[in-house]
Amino acid sequence: MAKVLMKGNEAVGAAAIKAGCKLFFGYPITPSSEIPEYISRALPEAGGVFLQAESEIAAINMVYGAGGAGARVMTASSSPGISLKQEGITYCAGAEIPCVIVNMMRGGPGLGSIQPGQADYFQATRGGGNGDYRTLCYAPASIQELVDYVMLAFDKADYYRNPVLICADGMIGQIMEAVELKDPEPMELPPKDWATTGTGGKRKPVVVNSLYLQAEELQEHNKHLIEKYKLMEENEVVYEAFGLEDAEVVCVAFGTTSRIVKTAIKQAQAKGIKVGMIRPITLWPFPYDVFKEIGDKAKGILTVEMSAGQMIDDVKIGIAGRLPVYFNGTQGGMVPTPGSILADIEKIAGGAK
Amino acid sequence: MTIVYEKSKGLTDVPFHYCPGCTHGVIHKLVAESLVELGVLDDAIGVAPVGCSVLAYKYFNCDMQEAAHGRAPAVATGIKRALPDKVVFTYQGDGDLASIGTAEVVHAAHRGEKITTIFVNNAIYGMTGGQMAPTTLVGQKTTTSPFGRDEAHCGKPIRISEMIATIDGAKFVERVTVDTPANIRKAKKAIKRAFECQLKGQGFALVEVLSSCPTNWGLTPLKALEWLRDNMIPYYPLGNFKDFGEGK
Numbered sequence: 001m002a003k004v005l006m007k008g009n010e011a012v013g014a015a016a017i018k019a020g021c022k023l024f025f026g027y028p029i030t031p032s033s034e035i036p037e038y039i040s041r042a043l044p045e046a047g048g049v050f051l052q053a054e055s056e057i058a059a060i061n062m063v064y065g066a067g068g069a070g071a072r073v074m075t076a077s078s079s080p081g082i083s084l085k086q087e088g089i090t091y092c093a094g095a096e097i098p099c100v101i102v103n104m105m106r107g108g109p110g111l112g113s114i115q116p117g118q119a120d121y122f123q124a125t126r127g128g129g130n131g132d133y134r135t136l137c138y139a140p141a142s143i144q145e146l147v148d149y150v151m152l153a154f155d156k157a158d159y160y161r162n163p164v165l166i167c168a169d170g171m172i173g174q175i176m177e178a179v180e181l182k183d184p185e186p187m188e189l190p191p192k193d194w195a196t197t198g199t200g201g202k203r204k205p206v207v208v209n210s211l212y213l214q215a216e217e218l219q220e221h222n223k224h225l226i227e228k229y230k231l232m233e234e235n236e237v238v239y240e241a242f243g244l245e246d247a248e249v250v251c252v253a254f255g256t257t258s259r260i261v262k263t264a265i266k267q268a269q270a271k272g273i274k275v276g277m278i279r280p281i282t283l284w285p286f287p288y289d290v291f292k293e294i295g296d297k298a299k300g301i302l303t304v305e306m307s308a309g310q311m312i313d314d315v316k317i318g319i320a321g322r323l324p325v326y327f328n329g330t331q332g333g334m335v336p337t338p339g340s341i342l343a344d345i346e347k348i349a350g351g352a353k
Numbered sequence: 354m355t356i357v358y359e360k361s362k363g364l365t366d367v368p369f370h371y372c373p374g375c376t377h378g379v380i381h382k383l384v385a386e387s388l389v390e391l392g393v394l395d396d397a398i399g400v401a402p403v404g405c406s407v408l409a410y411k412y413f414n415c416d417m418q419e420a421a422h423g424r425a426p427a428v429a430t431g432i433k434r435a436l437p438d439k440v441v442f443t444y445q446g447d448g449d450l451a452s453i454g455t456a457e458v459v460h461a462a463h464r465g466e467k468i469t470t471i472f473v474n475n476a477i478y479g480m481t482g483g484q485m486a487p488t489t490l491v492g493q494k495t496t497t498s499p500f501g502r503d504e505a506h507c508g509k510p511i512r513i514s515e516m517i518a519t520i521d522g523a524k525f526v527e528r529v530t531v532d533t534p535a536n537i538r539k540a541k542k543a544i545k546r547a548f549e550c551q552l553k554g555q556g557f558a559l560v561e562v563l564s565s566c567p568t569n570w571g572l573t574p575l576k577a578l579e580w581l582r583d584n585m586i587p588y589y590p591l592g593n594f595k596d597f598g599e600g601k
Contacts, residue, residue, distance in 0.1 A: 023435055049434045053427070054460035061424035061457070065431025068418045069398065069439075073431070091421050196416035196432065198439045201395040205365075207410045209419035 003178040008143050008168065009034035009076075011179050012102055013042055015147035016074050018181050019154040021100070022048040023073040025062035027055060027081060030114040031170035032104035035076040056081040060088025060101075067097040068208035070195030072154055076102035078170065079120050080111060083128065089163055090129025093225075094210025096194075098157035100150065101135075102166040104173035107306075107333035115333025116170035116256060121310035124167045125284040132222055134229040136236055137165040137283040139254040143177035145281070155187040156236070160228055161194075167283055169306065171256040171335065232285055239287035240279040245295040247276030248349045250323075252315050253304040254280050257336060261304050264341035273349045283311070291318035300324045300348040304341055307331065361385040363394050367411045374567040374574025377405060377473065379531045380540070381412055384444065384471055387545040388415065391552065393440045398432050400425040402454075404446035405479040413444075423454025426461035429468045440551060442469040447488040448478045451513050458517070458559075465522030465556035469547045472513060475564040476585060483569030487511045490584055495569070510588065514561045518594035524556035526594040530563035530586065532578040539591075546596070555597040563589055 006014065012035050016024070024043055026036040040050045053059035059075050066073040077085065082103045092099055105120045107113035120128075124137045136156055138149040146168055153164040199205055212218035240258075244250060249268070253261040258279045265275045276294065280287050294301075301323055303312040309327045316325050328344045330336045363385025371377045388394040394415055401409040403422035410417035420428040425443035433441040450458050450472050461468060477495055478484040485498040488510045492501040502510075518526040525547050529540035540562060547558035563585050565577035572580055 023431070025431065051430070051434060051464075054456055054463075057424065058427040058430075058457055058460065061421060061427035062431035062434070064420070064424075065400070065418060065428035065433075066435040067431070068428070069432045069435040071435035073435070087421055088424070095419070196398045196418055197436060198396045198398055198416055199394075205414060205416050207417045207419065209410055209417075211407065211419055213408075 003180045005176055006143060006179050007034060007176045008146055008173040009104065010038040011143050011147045012076060012150055013038035014181055015150035016100070017042055017046045017048070019072070019151040019184060021072045021074050021154060023066045023071050024048070024050050024075065025053050025059040025066070025073070026075050027053050027059050027077065029078045029081045031106055031173050032076050032078045032102070034173070035102065056084035057087065060085040063099045064088055064092055064095070064097055067092065067099040068095065068196055070192040070197055074100040074102065076104070078104045078106045079108050079117065082120060082123070086123070086128035089135065090127065090131055090133055091210050092163045093133035093135060094131065095208050096161040097163070097208065098161050099163050100153045100157055100166065101163055102150070103168070105167060105169045107331065113333035114170065116335060117306050117333055118169055118255060118257065119307035119310065119331070120167065121283060121305070121307060124165050125286070125314070133225065134232065134284060135163045135165050136160070136232055137167050139167045139281060139283050140172060141255050141258045141279065143172070143175070143179045146172055147179055147181055151184045155184065155189065158189045159187065160232060162228065169256050236282060237285045237287050238281040239290055240281065241277065241290050241293070243274065243276035244278070244290070244293045246274055247295065247298050248274045249300060249302055249345050250276040250278060250294050250298055251302045251304060251341070251345070252278045252311070254283065254311065257304050257306055260336055260338055261341055264338040264345060267338060267342045268345045271346070273345060275345055280311070286314045286318070288314070288318040294319070294323070298323055300326055302326045302328060302341070302344050302348055304328045304336055306335065361389055363389045363414050364412055365414045369412060370408055371405070372568040374565065374577060376531045376564040379537060380471065380473055380562050380564065381409065383537070383541045383544050384442070385413060387541065387548055388440070391545065391548055393548070393552070396438070397440045397442065398436070400429045400432070400441070400443040402443070402445040402449035404449045406444055406446055406473065407480065409444050423449050423452070424457055425449065425454065426457040426466070426468065426470065430461055430464070430466050433466060433468050440548065442471065442548070444471045445473070446479070447474045447476065447486045451487045451511050459520065462517050462520045462523040462557040462559070465524070467551050467554060467556060469551050470557070470559045471544065472559055472561045473564045474513070474561055474589065475566040476510070477566050477569050479566050479569050490588055512589060514559065514594050517559050522556050523559060523595060524597040525550040525558035528561040528563065528589060528591050528594070530581065530591060532581055550597055553597070
């Protein structure tokens with residue numbers, strides 16, 4: 001299929017429909033409103049259902065119901081709306097309901113701003129809801145990656161019976177880029193024999209549930225979930241990395257920020273500084289192991305985020321105290337400039353303290 | 354041997370956990386019998402609430418989902434929109450439906466969601482040990498209204514059936530109780546009608562069932578039913594508030 005020019009938010013809708021998403025429940029919020037707008041036009045044409053919910057809370061619980069009934073289902077929002085969905089996300093994780101949740105992140109806390117942000121990293125990777133659970137979380141840096149990972153997210157959700165997050169930022173949602181909606185690689189998926197579809201008189205009733213009143217039973221369920229999360233950690237880490245072996249400075253960034261970092265890296269290289277990069281594409285599971293590939297010439301790590309410093313905790317876990325970790329951050333919806341990143345790279349390369 | 358009575362096939366063999374004298378058991382039976390008699394048990398998907406009937410998913414002999422507190426109508430919406438040919442119902446208490454879940458039930462009704470909601474009103478939070486509910490009567494003592502519900506402080510109890518009946522998308526609304534065999538028969542009729550409303554594709558249906566809570570009211574089962582008759586029914590009048598007409 002030829003490339004088409006698409007806005008990020010609309011591309012999310014197109015990718016979801018191509019991946020077989022049959023139901024979408026959402027509530028408008030800037031900067032992700034074009035997702036429900038696009039889907040309200042396109043999903044009914046594709047034989048699916050779009051329903052505007054009365055709240056983000058209702059939307060995620062509709063996702064719970066439809067996902068629990070075995071359907072491919074998605075919701076999308078931006079930061080404050082994703083906060084409202086946390087209750088439903090932990091229930092989906094507990095009841096093992098596959099679903100896809102898109103967060104076009106904006107500045108926070110609270111109502112924050114409508115400009116792009118990355119400050120929902122903790123919420124996405126540490127679980128914003130209660131209890132021990134994990135959600136696979138993709139952080140695309142281009143519209144092409146956005147559509148590729150939205151499509152993959154549906155398969156991964158079904159494969160693991162788990163919610164999958166797409167954590168992009170408002171910039172990715174709002175910009176237009178050329179994109180190709182490729183046919184996804186077919187994946188062998190387990191049958192949804194756990195879904196509530198009515199017994200039809202042919203089988204025993206099934207229950208979709210996250211309640212286990214006996215502590216022993218809940219611990220068994222927790223252990224089962226932990227095993228599943230371990231499999232994700234072993235098999236689902238995705239990242240881009242380059243120049244680690246002989247780097248003087250290694251930059252770590254994801255999403256929109258990673259694109260600005262790449263510009264700064266080119267500028268640094270033009271000045272003769274060797275800069276490597278790690279770009280996590282899965283925020284959880286985080287690519288800790290790739291930090292071992294950083295060579296002995298490195299003087300420090302520079303983490304760049306549109307937050308007050310959240311991924312930096314994972315970077316510190318990854319580097320395990322071997323190198324100093326520096327931070328370049330913008331908040332409130334501000335986007336970092338290549339110049340400020342270049343200045344930090346030069347300082348670290350020059351032996352910054 | 355002639356069988357004159359047997360447990361409904363709509364219920365599993367799991368023993369109820371309900372307190373002695375609680376009417377949840379009777380209401381479960383009526384829902385189960387209605388599903389069986391309408392021939393839709395195998396097509397039914399129920400949604401259990403949070404509250405005393407949180408374990409309803411163990412008792413109904415059909416596919417079930419357990420919802421977050423108050424969210425059952427949203428969960429049921431998701432199920433019904435995914436599987437429009439199935440029969441979807443929620444079973445909710447007063448804390449679940451009339452307090453934390455008011456938005457969900459009002460908007461499910463407003464959309465004319467083709468689901469059936471069984472709303473059990475016992476004027477108290479039973480599961481958590483007898484706290485004040487939105488449906489607790491003025492003057493009624495609970496563990497969080499120890500001097501009796503004070504209208505000036507927290508308002509009057511909410512009348513859900515009357516409110517839902519004002520919504521166009523709600524096509525069947527009736528308040529019943531289960532204090533006597535005659536009223537149990539009326540309740541069964543209303544519950545069946547509420548499922549018929551869904552089967553005929555009419556819209557949202559709600560049956561409010563006034564229920565007793567001997568444990569948290571501090572009364573014997575019989576005294577509790579008397580209290581229900583003397584105090585609840587005058588404030589929550591029984592009767593049909595809305596019917597979809599055909600075959601009434």
